[in-house]
Amino acid sequence: MKKTWVVAAESSRARIFMAESRVKPMQELEGLAHPMSRAKVLDINSDDAGKTFDRMGQGMHDMEKEVDPKKHEADLFAKEIADKLQKARAASEFEALVLIAAPEFLGMLRKHLDPNTLKSVERTVSKNLVREDEEQIRKAALELE
Numbered sequence: 001m002k003k004t005w006v007v008a009a010e011s012s013r014a015r016i017f018m019a020e021s022r023v024k025p026m027q028e029l030e031g032l033a034h035p036m037s038r039a040k041v042l043d044i045n046s047d048d049a050g051k052t053f054d055r056m057g058q059g060m061h062d063m064e065k066e067v068d069p070k071k072h073e074a075d076l077f078a079k080e081i082a083d084k085l086q087k088a089r090a091a092s093e094f095e096a097l098v099l100i101a102a103p104e105f106l107g108m109l110r111k112h113l114d115p116n117t118l119k120s121v122e123r124t125v126s127k128n129l130v131r132e133d134e135e136q137i138r139k140a141a142l143e144l145e
């Protein structure tokens with residue numbers, strides 16, 4: 001079996017495992033946390049939206065926020081994970097990669113991976129299993145039944 005890393009992630013937490021065998025327990029290498037993804041929107045946004053003039057007339061109104069603050073924080077965390085994976089791949093710490101995350105976060109993560117790291121991805125699982133035990137994650141990652 002190739003030297004495989006299994007990453008189980010969600011918007012506020014990620015766990016990285018090393019899988020050396022399909023049947024032996026994986027070794028958890030690292031856990032990452034991004035508490036801002038779990039923060040309340042009011043805690044993330046300290047200011048109100050800016051004000052702008054209407055195109056017609058003298059009225060003013062609040063400008064709309066273009067990005068949901070919680071999605072923005074999740075995207076920042078996905079980039080942080082992707083950067084870590086890219087550095088590890090460049091250092092030959094793994095040969096194959098399995099990504100496990102809820103569909104939306106999986107998309108964010110894939111968006112931030114460089115082409116060489118994307119080539120290392122052997123499997124993706126669209127489920128949020130980050131809080132499950134190692135055995136459940138291993139079964140999903142390595143297709144054990």
